[in-house]
Each structure stands twice: as structure tokens, then as C-alpha cells.
Amino acid sequence: MSNIRTNYEKWYECEGYYWGTEPAGFCDELIALCPPSKDKKVLDIGCGEGKDAVYMASKGYSVTAFDVTENGIKKTIRMAKENNVEINAYVDDINTFETNEKFDIVYSTGTIQYLFDENKKPFFDKIEHITKKNGFVFFNVFVDKPFLELPPDWDIEEKMWKSGELFSFFPNWKFHKIDETIFEDNSNGIPHFHCMDTIICEKVI
Ligand SMILES: C[S@@+](CC[C@H](N)C(=O)[O-])C[C@H]1O[C@@H](n2cnc3c(N)ncnc32)[C@H](O)[C@@H]1O
Structure with a gap:
């Protein structure tokens, strides 16, 4: 049996970068918010293959x-080398990382959306614990809309979230942005739509 998650x-596996x-x-x-x-x-x-992590490292953050x-x-390690930046990059699972x-x-x-249902609450408790006071969270997640079809490249362990659910895990944080957007995507070469919830919030206490 395959253990591919x-x-x-x-x-x-492709030679180039799947996400560019x-x-x-x-x-x-x-x-802009956290220089x-x-x-x-x-x-x-x-x-993924590190495009955002490498960019943030190139701007001067210390990136894990x-x-x-x-x-x-x-690929992340390769892209970091190509850009002469250092990143602490390793294999781990959003469900169980410590x-x-x-x-x-x-x-x-x-x-x-790769978090299993039973790991949602422990994950957000962990996020609160590992974020410094006055630190920030920048998160987004794909959400279900009954009028949108499941994307053609929907993955084995992905599960759509409920609209607004992400925001409910941060009742004690200061919200800088909450947003829900529907956009067209062409990943895997097949045009389709996603609905995405986004939150930017600050741990003020
Ligand atoms: C839509 S891609 C986004 C990648 C990257 N953040 C980007 O924007 O380029 C989703 C990523 O989640 C990763 N992933 C899937 N299951 C995961 C898990 N259980 N723990 C950590 N990452 C996982 C996939 O390998 C993939 O790189």
C-alpha cells in the first residue's frame, strides 16, 4: 500500500518549480505590517517548494x-541556495508538528485544510503557544460553498472548511484582516474556482 500522503x-518531482x-x-x-x-x-x-519562505528570508527575516x-x-533548500539565503527547512506534518x-x-x-478535524483545536492552541506576544498570524484556508464544485486537483487528505470557521479560533486576538474571496485558479492546467478565507491577527495578550 502506498504511504504517499x-x-x-x-x-x-518535476525539474522546475510546480508553483513557480x-x-x-x-x-x-x-x-507591510511586520517590517x-x-x-x-x-x-x-x-x-511547498519554498517560494514564500525564500522571499521572506531574502527580505531579512529568520525563516523556518x-x-x-x-x-x-x-526544492525549498535548492531555491534557498539559488537565492543565497539560509532557511531552516525540514519535513513535518501540520497535524503533529512540535x-x-x-x-x-x-x-x-x-x-x-490538511488538518484533521480532531487536530484543529490542538493546532490552534499550539499556534497561540508558539507565537510571541505582539506576534502575528497570517493564515488562509479553502472553504466550502455549495455553488462551487470541488477543484479538479483536490488532494487525498484535504477537507473543505466551513465559511468563517478559521476566524472562530482567534477570539482573543486582535484582527487586522478577515476576508473571504472567490477567485479563479488554473493549477494543474484546468480552470476552476476556489473560495478562500484569510485572517491576519495579532496576539496582544
Ligand atoms: C496548495 S500547496 C501550498 C504550498 C505553499 N504554501 C505555496 O503557497 O506555494 C499545499 C501544501 O501543503 C502541503 N501539505 C499537505 N499535507 C500536509 C501536512 N499534513 N502537513 C504539512 N504540509 C502538508 C503540500 O505538500 C503542499 O506543499
């Missing part, structure tokens, strides 16, 4: 990044 393990090398616009929102410095520590959860795919982490470090910024894009 995600189709991305295969998709990241352009960072997400979300990174620029992060930079870079070497003493600011960022954790990128589900970093993990993904469940070995091929994604190999760390003794504290971070100024915890960032995750396109990955939170």
Missing part, C-alpha cells in the same frame, strides 16, 4: 519552514 509529493518562484501577495501584506529584521522569526507551515513532502523540502521555538510571525497559505 499528498499528490504534491509526485507533482514536486513568484511569492504570494500575502507576503507583501506581511512585510523585516534578522531577529524576527517566521514559521511557514506547508511551505516545513512541508510534509520530501520533494518540496528538497517545536520549542517561539515565532514573531506564523504564516501558512493553502495548507490548513
Whole structure:
């Protein structure tokens, strides 16, 4: 029986970068709100092939990044070398990861829907614990809309979240942005729509 957890393990085998090398616009929102410095520590959860982690490292943050795919982490290390930056990148699972470090910024894009239901509450408790006081979280997640079809490249362990559910895990944080957007995507070469919830919030207490 295959122990492959995600189709991305295969998709990241390609010689080039499956996601390209352009960072997400979300990174620029992060930079605007939390200007870079070497003493600011960022954790990128589900970093893929590293385009956002490498960009943040190139801007001067101290970046740690993990993904469940070995091929994604190999690519992240390769992209970091190509850009002459250092990243602490390793294979880990959003469902079970542990760390003794504290971070100024915890960032995750396109990955939170891989959390199993029973791990949601422990995950967000962990996020609260590992985020420094006055630190920030930048998260997004795909959400279900009854009028949208499941994307054609929907993955083995992905599960759509309920609209608004992500926001409910941060009742004690200061919200800088909550947003829900429907957008067209062409990943895997087939045009389709996603609905995504996004939160930017600050741990003020
Ligand atoms: C849509 S991609 C986003 C990748 C990256 N954040 C980016 O924007 O380029 C989702 C990522 O989640 C990763 N992933 C899937 N299951 C995971 C898990 N259990 N723990 C950590 N990462 C996981 C996949 O390998 C993939 O890289």
C-alpha cells in the first residue's frame, strides 16, 4: 500500500518549480505590517517548494519552514541556495508538528485544510503557544460553498472548511484582516474556482 500522503509529493518531482518562484501577495501584506529584521522569526507551515519562505528570508527575516513532502523540502533548500539565503527547512506534518521555538510571525497559505478535524483545536492552541506576544498570524484556508464544485486537483487528505470557521479560533486576538474571496485558479492546467478565507491577527495578550 502506498504511504504517499499528498499528490504534491509526485507533482514536486518535476525539474522546475510546480508553483513557480513568484511569492504570494500575502507576503507583501506581511512585510507591510511586520517590517523585516534578522531577529524576527517566521514559521511557514506547508511551505511547498519554498517560494514564500525564500522571499521572506531574502527580505531579512529568520525563516523556518516545513512541508510534509520530501520533494518540496528538497526544492525549498535548492531555491534557498539559488537565492543565497539560509532557511531552516525540514519535513513535518501540520497535524503533529512540535517545536520549542517561539515565532514573531506564523504564516501558512493553502495548507490548513490538511488538518484533521480532531487536530484543529490542538493546532490552534499550539499556534497561540508558539507565537510571541505582539506576534502575528497570517493564515488562509479553502472553504466550502455549495455553488462551487470541488477543484479538479483536490488532494487525498484535504477537507473543505466551513465559511468563517478559521476566524472562530482567534477570539482573543486582535484582527487586522478577515476576508473571504472567490477567485479563479488554473493549477494543474484546468480552470476552476476556489473560495478562500484569510485572517491576519495579532496576539496582544
Ligand atoms: C496548495 S500547496 C501550498 C504550498 C505553499 N504554501 C505555496 O503557497 O506555494 C499545499 C501544501 O501543503 C502541503 N501539505 C499537505 N499535507 C500536509 C501536512 N499534513 N502537513 C504539512 N504540509 C502538508 C503540500 O505538500 C503542499 O506543499
